[in-house]
Amino acid sequence: MRIAMISEHASPLAVLGEAGGRHTRVAEQAAALVREGHDVRVYTRRESTAQPDTVSTPDGYQVCHVPAGPALRLPGRELMPHLGEFGRWLAGQWRDGDWTPDVAHAHHWMSGLATLHAGRRTGVPVVLTYHSLGTVERRQQGTRDTSPPGRIGYERALGRAADRIVVQCQDEIGELVRLGVPRSRMVLVPCGVDQQVFRPDGPVAPRDPARPRIVTVGRMVERKGFQDVVRALPAVPDAECVVVGGPPARLLPTDGFARRLRALAESCGVADRVKLVGAVPRTELAGWYRSADLVVAAPWYEPVGLAPLEGMACGVPVVGSNVGGIADTVVHGLTGDLVPPRDPRALGTAIRRLLADKVRRFAYATAALDRVRSRYSWKRCAEQLSAVYASVSTVGRTAPALA
Structure with missing residues (x-):
């Protein structure tokens, strides 16, 4: 099957400047689909005049750079005016070029706007993954939310217009239903984790064996809950906390x-x-991850929860916030412990109790590894996505127009 993946600003070719990220998930998903025998092209916006039109990756998929707007990185608000140009370019390529996809999978709502534009003009069915929702970001960030105006309305319209919505956790289903998106359009396909990289055996970062270690991973932003982890530390005597992510080490002082x-x-x-x-x-x-006694993931909200999955794949138990994707991946009392978000006292208590119970940590680690291997491989994810794509590629488009 020919699959177009549209990721308007998260290029799979991006050099990692932070732990994880949507560009990583797009890259690993594309590679997994190629391994299932599909022909995959990822479309992302050209951000530099030095970028070639098309790049063939070692994993077998192509990255196509779309000339929409100025050739530089733009924040979301400044990207919006160029999405129509992005969609028209896609439509022209799919209609007049030598490669037309059987299905197009848009990553993020802004990618969805461009993809729906092209899909209507070429008859290509559209699958959408939001990755994050405006309703959640507004609720959690309030006046600090930098989303473009009208985001929530666009997300509602896209949910009604796309042929399928691939959601990543149960919490997202509830959010979308409350937004007015039909439940019948949604399919739950959890994110995968690269188990060739994240596994129990392999090099271990240096550490003091006499001091318990917790590791927390993510972007250096407030909603990741690093402050709550630091506030929990006084309740966890002697344990060290390693924070991985953000800018390179040399730039941390600034x-x-x-x-x-x-x-x-x-x-x-x-x-x-x-x-x-x-x-x-x-x-x-x-x-x-392998150097840790515990992985701690304490975000205020988290649609995917990749860090807990990576830690579990390395055979490490998790203490996490009971939110979003983490509530799905971490089974409380089996693979780790869940606590309310933004509650340093509860977090500190959970960490202290688990660090003091070596037998329980071992049981959690064993169950965590089994859970990742059985439910969160990229092969399983690609198989589930293949079934979604097949279900929409054989039916005519009946979606209503965007409002």
Whole structure:
């Protein structure tokens, strides 16, 4: 099957500047679909005049750079005016070129706008994954939400117009139903994890064996809950906390969020037990997980929860916020413990109790590894997506127009 994946600003060719990210998920999903025998092309916006039109990757899929708007990286609000041009370019390529997809999978709602535009003009059915929802971001971030105006209305219209919505967790289903998206259009397909990279055996980051270690991974932004982890540390005597992610180590001293996190650690009296390592290559990230007694994931909201999955794949138990994708991947009392978000006291209690119980940690780690291997491989994800694509590629388009 010919599959177009549209990711308007998260290119799978991007050099990792932070742990994980949508560009990583797009790349790994594309590679998994190629391994299932599909012909895959990923369309992303051209952000530099030096980028070639098409790049063939070692994993067997192609990345096509779309000339929509200026050739530089743009924030979401500035991307919006160029999505029509993006969609028209796709339509022209699919209608007049030598390669027309059987299905187009849009990643993120703005990709969905361009993809629906092209799909209507070429008859290509459209599958959409939101990755994050405006309703959740507005609720959690309030006035700090930087989404383009009208985002929630667009997301509602896209949910009614796309042929299928691929959701990534149960919580997302509830959000979309409340938004007015028909439940019948949704299919739950959890994100996969690269089990060749994230596995129990392999190099381990250096550590003091006499001091318990917790590792927390993610972008250096407030909603990832790093402050709550630091505030929980006084309740966890002697344990060190390693924070992986954000800018490279050399830039941490000038990063505003990293400086605030260090200041918070000072005020909590735990500065000597908090280590910020910055961005690391994904092959090295696995070593940090393997060095941990616990992986802690304490975001305020999280549609996917990739860090807990990666930690579980490395055979490490998890203490996580009971939100979004984490509530699906971490089974409370079996593969880890779940606590309410934004609750440092509950988080500290859960970490302290689990660090004190070696037998329980071993049981959690064993169950976590079994769960990842049985439910969260990229092969399983690609098989499920293949079934979704097949279900829409043989039917005519009946979706209503965008409002």
